[in-house]
Amino acid sequence: METVKPSVKLLGFSRGINGEGPEYLVACAGKLCYSKSDIQTLSDNLDEIAIKKFINKLLDLGHESPLEHASFTFGIEGISRSCSHQIVRHRIASFSQQSQRYVDLNNSFKVIIPPEIDNVDSLKKIYMDSMLNDYKAYIEAVDILKCEYIKNGMNENNAHKKALEDARFMLPNACETKIIMTMNVRSLLNFFRERCCNRAQWEIRGVANQMLDLCLEISPILFQNAGPSCVFGKCSEGSMSCKNPVKAKVKQLEVKNDR
Numbered sequence: 001m002e003t004v005k006p007s008v009k010l011l012g013f014s015r016g017i018n019g020e021g022p023e024y025l026v027a028c029a030g031k032l033c034y035s036k037s038d039i040q041t042l043s044d045n046l047d048e049i050a051i052k053k054f055i056n057k058l059l060d061l062g063h064e065s066p067l068e069h070a071s072f073t074f075g076i077e078g079i080s081r082s083c084s085h086q087i088v089r090h091r092i093a094s095f096s097q098q099s100q101r102y103v104d105l106n107n108s109f110k111v112i113i114p115p116e117i118d119n120v121d122s123l124k125k126i127y128m129d130s131m132l133n134d135y136k137a138y139i140e141a142v143d144i145l146k147c148e149y150i151k152n153g154m155n156e157n158n159a160h161k162k163a164l165e166d167a168r169f170m171l172p173n174a175c176e177t178k179i180i181m182t183m184n185v186r187s188l189l190n191f192f193r194e195r196c197c198n199r200a201q202w203e204i205r206g207v208a209n210q211m212l213d214l215c216l217e218i219s220p221i222l223f224q225n226a227g228p229s230c231v232f233g234k235c236s237e238g239s240m241s242c243k244n245p246v247k248a249k250v251k252q253l254e255v256k257n258d259r
């Protein structure tokens with residue numbers, strides 16, 4: 001049994017027909033709204049400075065729907081089922097998650113250990129023993145169920161698949177899962193606002209921060225205001241505020257100062 005940590009990889013992002021990045025697509029949409037250009041001439045003079053100008057205008061106005069024309073796709077692994085449950089609550093996104101119905105976890109059982117538990121030796125032992133017991137019970141349940149189904153006339157392959165379906169109820173929340181998620185920029189800004197916040201749970205916050213770093217690499221102008229509300233404004237958490245504002249990333253500050 002292995003313990004793993006959250007890891008995020010950027011798998012892809014929206015591009016223009018000539019390979020331009022997400023900021024070009026958003027700027028095209030912004031320009032169309034506010035200029036006389038027709039579609040054929042939309043990209044005329046749409047250089048780096050003009051792209052920046054259109055995106056800044058959209059962000060300043062809070063005109064966010066043009067941000068929906070660009071999306072980013074992430075491969076996320078090393079997260080717990082409890083973290084993935086929080087992630088998939090974000091409805092404006094597309095998801096594909098490794099199935100516990102079809103994938104047998106025998107010999108590939110991995111768990112996430114919360115840092116606060118990892119830090120206390122005696123508690124860590126209780127935690128790991130509990131995970132190992134769950135894993136052993138899962139393996140045993142698969143075997144017993146499979147035998148029952150075969151006894152009732154099912155072929156071995158189908159019996160094995162059906163056994164996984166019920167045995168997975170014995171797996172813990174800490175069980176590792178993998179997910180591919182695609183989100184448009186508007187939805188990402190909402191995700192970062194909620195999930196990069198100090199009040200978000202540590203695991204999803206770690207994932208959100210990794211995603212934000214990847215987005216900033218590709219599109220620093222689009223994500224110049226990304227993060228919890230305290231990054232460039234007032235905390236939205238009211239009396240539940242952590243009173244410890246998150247500092248904007250260096251790249252965001254550079255873009256801000258350069259406007």
Ligand SMILES: Cc1cc2nc3c(=O)[nH]c(=O)nc-3n(C[C@H](O)[C@H](O)[C@H](O)COP(=O)(O)OP(=O)(O)OC[C@H]3O[C@@H](n4cnc5c(N)ncnc54)[C@H](O)[C@@H]3O)c2cc1C
Nearest residue numbers: 086089090091092093187190191193194195197199200201
């Ligand atoms: C600090 C914190 C605590 C939380 N605690 C709980 C909890 O105790 N229990 C719980 O169940 N969940 C909890 N959640 C999850 C939360 O309720 C949301 O389900 C989750 O954060 C997804 O956010 P969202 O709806 O903004 O995102 P999305 O579903 O991606 O939606 C994006 C935006 O689209 C709009 N939108 C989407 N669907 C609709 C709709 N049907 N009607 C109108 N507008 C819509 C909204 O503006 C929304 O912000 C918590 C989240 C946070 C950040």
